[in-house]
Amino acid sequence: MSDVEEAVTRVHHEEWARVVAALTRRFGDLDIAEEAAAEAFAAAVERWPADGIPPNPGAWLTTTANRKAIDRLRRENKREDKHREAQMVYDDDPPEPVGAIDDDRLRLIFTCCHPALAMQTRVALTLRMVGGLTVPEIASAFLVRETALERRITRAKAKIKAARIPYRVPAAQDLPARVSGVLAVLYLVFNEGYLASGPDTDPVRHDLTAEAIRLTRLIRALMPGDGEVAGLLALMLLTEARRTARVSAGGELVALEEQDRGVWDAALIAEGHRLVRERLAAAAAGVAPGRYQILAAINAVHTCARDIRDTDWSQVVALYDQLVRVDPSPVIALNRAIAVAELDGPQVALAAVDRLKDKLAGYHAYHAARADLLRRLGQSQQSRAAYDKAIELAGNTAETAYLTHRRDQLR
Amino acid sequence: MQYLVSVIDDKSNPGSTDRRPAISAFNERLIAEGYWVFAGGLADTDAATVIDNRGEQAVFSDGPFVESKEYLAGVWVWEAPDLDVALKLAAEASKVCDRKIEVRPFQ
Numbered sequence: 001m002s003d004v005e006e007a008v009t010r011v012h013h014e015e016w017a018r019v020v021a022a023l024t025r026r027f028g029d030l031d032i033a034e035e036a037a038a039e040a041f042a043a044a045v046e047r048w049p050a051d052g053i054p055p056n057p058g059a060w061l062t063t064t065a066n067r068k069a070i071d072r073l074r075r076e077n078k079r080e081d082k083h084r085e086a087q088m089v090y091d092d093d094p095p096e097p098v099g100a101i102d103d104d105r106l107r108l109i110f111t112c113c114h115p116a117l118a119m120q121t122r123v124a125l126t127l128r129m130v131g132g133l134t135v136p137e138i139a140s141a142f143l144v145r146e147t148a149l150e151r152r153i154t155r156a157k158a159k160i161k162a163a164r165i166p167y168r169v170p171a172a173q174d175l176p177a178r179v180s181g182v183l184a185v186l187y188l189v190f191n192e193g194y195l196a197s198g199p200d201t202d203p204v205r206h207d208l209t210a211e212a213i214r215l216t217r218l219i220r221a222l223m224p225g226d227g228e229v230a231g232l233l234a235l236m237l238l239t240e241a242r243r244t245a246r247v248s249a250g251g252e253l254v255a256l257e258e259q260d261r262g263v264w265d266a267a268l269i270a271e272g273h274r275l276v277r278e279r280l281a282a283a284a285a286g287v288a289p290g291r292y293q294i295l296a297a298i299n300a301v302h303t304c305a306r307d308i309r310d311t312d313w314s315q316v317v318a319l320y321d322q323l324v325r326v327d328p329s330p331v332i333a334l335n336r337a338i339a340v341a342e343l344d345g346p347q348v349a350l351a352a353v354d355r356l357k358d359k360l361a362g363y364h365a366y367h368a369a370r371a372d373l374l375r376r377l378g379q380s381q382q383s384r385a386a387y388d389k390a391i392e393l394a395g396n397t398a399e400t401a402y403l404t405h406r407r408d409q410l411r
Numbered sequence: 412m413q414y415l416v417s418v419i420d421d422k423s424n425p426g427s428t429d430r431r432p433a434i435s436a437f438n439e440r441l442i443a444e445g446y447w448v449f450a451g452g453l454a455d456t457d458a459a460t461v462i463d464n465r466g467e468q469a470v471f472s473d474g475p476f477v478e479s480k481e482y483l484a485g486v487w488v489w490e491a492p493d494l495d496v497a498l499k500l501a502a503e504a505s506k507v508c509d510r511k512i513e514v515r516p517f518q
Contacts, residue, residue, distance in 0.1 A: 115498075116498065164494050
């Protein structure tokens with residue numbers, strides 16, 4: 001890649017959201033902002049190789065995009081007053097002091113992750129408007145047709161305009177719920193990358209995990225005081241740190257106890273641990289941690305152990321107990337039971353897993369957990385049946401390979 | 412910005428019938444805070460008549476235009492600055508009416 005291409009890619013990463021956010025604020029229209037930002041970056045690709053990289057690329061892009069947007073409005077012959085009438089509601093009051101920085105990018109994120117939009121729409125819109133991914137990139141990441149994704153984004157922009165979804169940071173009393181909605185979008189993007197589904201996809205989509213981490217870092221920079229933002233970032237970093245150890249050369253999932261801990265990414269782990277320590281200090285000062293912070297703490301316990309045998313399982317189970325109180329979902333109960341197996345043995349764990357049958361019978365991880373516990377209890381036949389069911393339900397290629405391998409090892 | 416706020420009831424699982432005092436109190440508040448434009452409860456869908464006068468002569472048919480389990484039980488029109496305000500009020504309205512609520516912007 002040439003220096004100029006590299007610069008354009010870097011500036012795209014750093015400046016896309018800022019340009020779109022500033023234009024949305026000025027023109028009150030996501031569609032105009034998106035199109036003008038895309039045109040400005042296209043102009044950069046065209047002109048920078050000959051003209052050189054401008055001293056302030058971000059300012060160059062914003063100015064160019066502004067000009068493109070005004071050109072479009074002129075072309076469409078929209079009178080200024082008519083245009084103003086259709087604008088999004090922009091709240092000029094700075095957000096209340098809740099640790100949030102007044103940045104248009106934050107408004108953009110909250111608008112794209114608005115609860116009145118469907119989850120898949122929020123994901124697509126956030127990746128496009130905030131992340132700057134192209135429609136073909138998002139479509140291939142989620143295995144949907146480009147035309148369908150384009151329609152989804154167009155409909156969302158139309159709804160934001162027609163229903164007047166505002167362009168602002170929510171008020172303090174609504175902020176925790178709205179932040180948690182934003183984090184859910186980012187966690188979904190991360191998990192789709194981490195446990196990619198689809199028969200012909202790579203088991204780990206690094207592009208998606210990296211994008212989720214990048215966007216979470218951005219929100220962390222914009223909301224440095226929010227504990228759950230820090231928690232989610234730590235959780236992603238501690239998970240991402242084990243990425244290369246998690247899938248074998250043959251494309252098979254490697255369970256935690258079999259991973260080569262030497263290839264874990266020490267820098268990501270150190271960063272994740274720093275964030276967890278920051279949240280532990282806050283918890284000690286009386287701030288109750290949310291689910292992402294507790295999940296991050298669980299991952300911190302795992303990544304502290306140099307060997308699986310050094311894992312502090314009582315600590316893991318204690319954290320799961322805490323998590324169950326915050327999030328009483330059956331999936332959390334399942335993961336708690338898996339940790340209990342290490343502390344109290346597979347018999348106790350199996351009883352706990354079996355209690356979840358009604359709620360989790362359609363979830364591959366439930367059958368995989370049962371299969372593993374039954375195997376450890378020497379009940380090969382029942383274990384095999386559970387592996388069969390897990391393989392039938394699993395969507396991730398590496399997971400399917402791992403489960404098949406384990407089943408075929410049964411005697 | 413005006414929003415049509417529809418109260419949705421379910422024939423097989425109707426909301427409770429003792430909501431009138433709570434709805435009246437809620438309406439008073441909507442008026443006092445400047446959101447209220449219009450409100451009305453609707454008679455049963457059996458009382459509806461559909462008219463089609465696109466052809467030679469008007470055709471009347473007995474009953475609603477679509478038979479469904481869920482139906483429109485009442486409407487409001489609210490004036491609100493943006494969807495966040497409308498959704499917050501709608502969340503309260505759903506509790507007050509013990510029914511689902513749809514919020515849809517006017518053009």
